[in-house]
Amino acid sequence: MNILVFGKDGQLGRAFQNHFKHSQFGIGNTICFVGRSDCDLCSTTQITQLLEDFGPHLIINAAAYTAVDRAESESNIAFAVNAIAPQVMAKYAVQHGGTLLHFSTDYVFDGVKGGTYSEVDKTNPLSVYGKSKEAGEIAIANAFSGTANQRGQYAILRTSWVYGVGGNFIRTILRLAKERSALRVIDDQYGVPTSTAWLAELACNLTLEDGRLRKFTSGIYHAIPPGETNWYGVARLAIQAAIDFGWQLKASPNEITPIPTSEYPLPAPRPMNSRLSRNKLQIELERLALVSKLPHWNTPWDEQVRAYVKHLDAN
Numbered sequence: 059m060n061i062l063v064f065g066k067d068g069q070l071g072r073a074f075q076n077h078f079k080h081s082q083f084g085i086g087n088t089i090c091f092v093g094r095s096d097c098d099l100c101s102t103t104q105i106t107q108l109l110e111d112f113g114p115h116l117i118i119n120a121a122a123y124t125a126v127d128r129a130e131s132e133s134n135i136a137f138a139v140n141a142i143a144p145q146v147m148a149k150y151a152v153q154h155g156g157t158l159l160h161f162s163t164d165y166v167f168d169g170v171k172g173g174t175y176s177e178v179d180k181t182n183p184l185s186v187y188g189k190s191k192e193a194g195e196i197a198i199a200n201a202f203s204g205t206a207n208q209r210g211q212y213a214i215l216r217t218s219w220v221y222g223v224g225g226n227f228i229r230t231i232l233r234l235a236k237e238r239s240a241l242r243v244i245d246d247q248y249g250v251p252t253s254t255a256w257l258a259e260l261a262c263n264l265t266l267e268d269g270r271l272r273k274f275t276s277g278i279y280h281a282i283p284p285g286e287t288n289w290y291g292v293a294r295l296a297i298q299a300a301i302d303f304g305w306q307l308k309a310s311p312n313e314i315t316p317i318p319t320s321e322y323p324l325p326a327p328r329p330m331n332s333r334l335s336r337n338k339l340q341i342e343l344e345r346l347a348l349v350s351k352l353p354h355w356n357t358p359w360d361e362q363v364r365a366y367v368k369h370l371d372a373n
């Protein structure tokens with residue numbers, strides 16, 4: 059089977075490279091990891107050429123335009139990468155009866171709802187990035203629903219506050235805690251950090267089994283670990299974990315001042331509530347008898363962040 063992974067140099071793309079290298083999913087498949095220098099996702103010609111040349115049975119789109127604030131002034135690029143490119147991938151998968159695995163974001167919601175968002179809740183993105191990701195979701199769903207003889211299948215995994223190999227909030231906070239004795243962190247935006255390793259393991263199991271494509275129910279799923287917090291909570295936990303693992307930091311958790319979003323203005327507005335419900339994916343994983351094959355599915359976010367910090371280089 060041919061598997062094509064876009065976004066090889068991103069946080070999630072690197073997690074897929076690692077997972078395919080160290081799991082049974084890498085065995086017996088021809089896997090092609092592509093980055094920006096192999097295929098510019100702003101070019102539909104380059105994407106189509108690559109798809110035709112390689113002939114993937116499974117397309118994993120781990121690439122995205124993720125510069126949330128820059129997107130406010132680069133909406134053409136954000137929409138090209140986050141909406142048009144996935145549409146090209148989706149049309150190819152439909153035509154060839156393949157599977158498309160795509161990723162989206164909590165930023166498709168406006169965050170005014172109390173409690174958790176489910177997959178059927180109305181989207182209302184606040185930012186250009188959120189709008190471009192929403193457009194990608196719609197383009198994929200339309201491509202798969204528009205065919206008379208429906209072929210192929212897709213999963214869009216909406217996730218939040220991603221961390222892995224690469225730049226992310228946790229690494230930024232730990233760097234700042236080395237440089238400064240006092241930090242200010244927002245405490246009124248709620249959500250949950252999601253590990254790319256956790257996400258890649260989940261995604262591979264959902265789409266693949268015993269050397270072939272797994273049949274699952276097409277649609278959008280919220281893919282996040284259990285629990286919830288705010289950015290201040292993440293910062294406190296990461297710094298405490300680093301101290302526990304012997305890091306030399308200037309700031310301790312008690313030197314972090316919680317601040318409201320209004321005191322940290324950014325070009326792109328963020329949803330105040332990014333809590334996503336796991337119920338739909340839980341039910342699908344149970345139906346596919348996958349829960350027991352995913353040892354970390356129920357591991358709470360704080361345990362996962364501690365484990366992540368443990369494996370970061372203290373220097």
Ligand SMILES: NC(=O)c1ccc[n+]([C@@H]2O[C@H](COP(=O)([O-])OP(=O)(O)OC[C@H]3O[C@@H](n4cnc5c(N)ncnc54)[C@H](OP(=O)(O)O)[C@@H]3O)[C@@H](O)[C@H]2O)c1
Pocket residue numbers: 065066067068069070071093094095097098099100120121122123124139161162163164191217218219220221224
């Ligand atoms: N990061 C988060 O907090 C977060 C939260 C919720 C959802 N998500 C979603 O999760 C998925 C993975 O995010 P991530 O954090 O792994 O993103 P990331 O680290 O920013 O990686 C994105 C990758 O896409 C590539 N890319 C961007 N524009 C491209 C173009 N024109 N042509 C080819 N490649 C291009 C980038 O290439 P370069 O390396 O060359 O720049 C990068 O390797 C995305 O769908 C994102 O929307 C992320």
